Amino acid sequence: MVDSLLSMEIYESFNLYSHPEKFFLEPTDLxxxxxxxxxxxxxxxxxxMRIIDSRKxxxxxxxxxxxFIYGILGTIKLVSGYALIVITKASLxxxxxxxxxxxxxxxxxxxxxxxxLHLTEKQIRFNRxxxxxxxxVLSIGGFYYSxxxxxxxxxxxxxxxxxxLFKTRSMIDRASDRFVWNxxxxxxxxQVPGAERYxxxxxxxxxxxxxxNVNGKEIKLTIISRRSIYRAGVRFYKRGVDSDGHAANFVETEQIVEYxxxxxxxxxxxxxxxxxxxxWSQKPNLRWQPTPTMKxxxxxxxxxHRSFSWHKQHYGGKxxxxxxVNQKGREKKIGGELERIARQANIDFVRYHQFDFHKECHAMQWHRIDLLREQLSQEIQQFGYFYLSPTSIEHSRFQRGFFRTNCMDCLDRTNVVQSMLARESLTEQLRMLGILFQEQKVQDIPLLESLFKHLWADNGDECSRQYAGTGALKSDFTRLGKRTYIGAMNDGVNAVSRYFRNNFGDGYRQDSIDLFLGNFLVDSSDLPSSLEISMLSTDQNGLALIAALFAMSMTILCLLVADNFTATIFWMIIFFVCMLFIFLNGEEFVNVPKLKQD
Structure with a gap:
């Protein structure tokens, strides 16, 4: 085998030689x-592709x-043919x-x-x-490797x-296909023999x-959040589970302590x-919060059952x-259905726990999150954590259960609760390691508590940005331990930003993710004409948009330069009629995915 299997580690970096006829990728050190x-x-x-012996x-x-490049992300077929995607900059x-x-x-x-030159004008447009x-997709950020x-x-x-035997396999062969985005x-x-290390x-x-430094002992605290490739996508276009039980916005978060x-x-x-x-689904339709629907x-x-069979297979334990979710309003229907199904399923390793976050913590009473901590305290203790003993496997410990947290988006409320659970577990881990005294908690060490909060707030912001397009709401509580008016104002800005992104940009984002993950394959002989359809078309929807824009312009013009009150009212009425039509037919006006329908 090429470069005998003394190690199956990936090459650190490469010199990429671009020749008119070929690419050559020479492994190098940094x-x-x-x-x-x-x-x-x-x-x-x-x-x-083939591996060549440089001595021959x-x-x-x-x-x-x-x-000089840091690595190979892979190759993909576009309209013009294949393209090579490489990592040109990476930070440790x-x-x-x-x-x-x-x-x-x-x-x-x-x-x-x-x-x-071998492409038609249409093919050039699609290739671009x-x-x-x-x-x-690559500009979203949040891509990591070792x-x-x-x-x-x-x-x-x-x-x-x-x-x-497992250790002799290449890293890509032993990696979890759930979380490998390339x-x-x-x-x-x-498929190339001997290319494992590439x-x-x-x-x-x-x-x-x-x-x-905690009580004179230095520890390293790390968070790794892994986003699943299954049912991957954006906020309103990916909800619920698919036919295989894979959930949208599924993220596995591992908090690691090293000492x-x-x-x-x-x-x-x-x-x-x-x-x-x-x-279930919750397609955007220009309303602030679309109503969730189930068929x-x-x-x-x-x-x-499929979803939790999958959980059992991959995680084991309880x-x-x-x-x-709220127990009233538009969230109640789907939250209530989840409770009904969980009780009907009666799976022995699954327990359902309801906590109406907004009801319990309304009016900035965020201290009431302690109620949930108390309700889950017994299982926090029972589930434990993983401990890798430096002496022997017999002295190691294993996590025996897992908390699966959700709100509607699995972002803002979920971030707050996950950080609370992580803090409780961290206290137990540091006590076991002899870093915290038995009566001490994480929150008793100001520097540790501050670094913990900021790390979890950064995690919440990044998970939110990847799914909803903005940082997390309520992140001031995760970051500072309290709700602030500045944080509430920032939430308002993020909420408005989400509205516009989710309604007018997420279809394109979903298409981009589907292309990147291979959910849509480019066929140069069958290009999707829907990609070239403009909102300002000649159908009734396009005419409504044009009429609304024209009426708004005329209204502003009348207000600025005319004294004709009747004309101003006329154009305002036309504008509002057009906008009413647009909002009543909201699903026809939002930016929808065009490459692959859910």
Whole structure:
């Protein structure tokens, strides 16, 4: 096998040689020095990839542009042909268990074909649109990798599967396909014999880290949030679960503590969030909060069973559903249905727990979140946490249960509750490690409490930005431990921003994600004409928009330059009639996905 399996670690970086006929990817260390006797060759005309022994065939330097890159995200087929996507800039954000963790900061999409002269004008337009979609996804940020640690898996999972045979597999083969966001992009390279060390798994979510001294002992606190590729997408276009039980906005969050004393001690606590595990939708329609809907024909009980069978398969243990939705208004119907189905399903490893967050914590009474902490305290103790003993596996501990928290979006209320649960677990972990005295809590150490809050607030903001397009609401409570009027004002700004993004931009975002993940495949002979449809079309919807814009312009003009009160009222009435038509037919005017229908 190429570069014998002394290690299946991914190459740290590469020199990318771009020749008119081929790409050559030469493995290097971070200083740019060659680190392998082999390189990857990609033919830009035939798309054939192969591993070459540099001692037998050297890389041609003539007519070649050389660029240092951090890794290969993969390849994707566009209208013009295949394109290579590489990481051109990455920053080291820290170490977890002595393994470097990197944040991708910049990428480049390099077409195999040097020109688009072989394309029609229509194909050129579509090729540009698809390329822009890929750039859009990559510009979201929150993409992380490690060349030596499988960050798609929890430490408990890695310990439970730490058999010698497993360790000989390549990182991409042993990574969790649920959380590897460039799995589709790597599908072509994975077929190349000997290319295992070129295939870099990348996760999407959040990784943050802080060091802090507690009672004279230094610990490192890390949060890793992994966003699932299944039912991935944006706020209103991805809700509920699919036919396989995969939930929208499913995020696995692992809080990790490292302590060297002098031997390495590591603990972790895993929580889950995901859309309400039923079949439901909440399509945007220009209203501030669209009404959630469920079809009578959908088998909700079967969907619930599939979802938690999947949870049992991947996590084991007991699961507590912490449902935070309102028990009145538009949220009551779906929240009540979840309670009914959970009780009807009567799954022995699942317990349903309702906590009406807005009712309990209304009027900024955020201290009442302690009620939920008390209600869950017994299970917090029972579930425990993972502990990797430096001495032997017999002294290790394993987490025996998991909290699955949801509100409607699984963002703002969920962030607050998850940070509360994480704080309780952290207190227990630090007591076990002898870092906190038995009577001490995390909140008794001001610096630790502050760093903890900011880390969880950053996590909440990033999870929210990826799903809803803005930072989290209520983040001042997560960050400061109290609700503030400035925070409430910031929530208002974010809420308005979400409204416009969700109604007028999320269709494009959903299309971009579907293209990136391979849920939509480009076929140059069958291009989706819907991508070129403009809102200002000649149908009744387009005419309504044009009429509304014209009436608004005339109203403003009459107010500014005319003394004719009747004309002003006339154009105002026309404007309001047009806007009424638009809002009554809101689903026809929002930005919808055009590549793949849910």
């Amino acid at each position: 200083g740019g020095a060659a680190s392998s006797k082999h390189y990857l060759e990609i033919d830009r005309h035939t798309n054939v 065939q050297r890389i041609p330097i003539a007519e070649t542009d050389i660029k 954000i820290g170490q977890v268990n002595n393994h470097n963790i990197w944040l991708i900061q910049d990428t480049e999409i390099i077409p195999y074909k040097k020109t688009t 649109m698809f390329s822009d979609m890929l750039v859009h 060349t030596t640690l499988d960050i798609s898996r929890t430490f408990q999972w890695l310990q439970e599967n730490a058999v010698p 799995g589709h992009l790597l599908s072509q390279i994975r 295939t870099l798994p990348v996760i999407h979510g959040f990784i943050g880290q802080n060091r802090v 060297d004393a002098p031997e390495k001690h590591l603990t972790s606590f895993v929580q889950l969030r995901g859309s309400i595990p039923l079949v 009578p024909t959908d088998d909700q009980l079967a969907a619930f 699961h507590v559903i912490v449902n935070l």
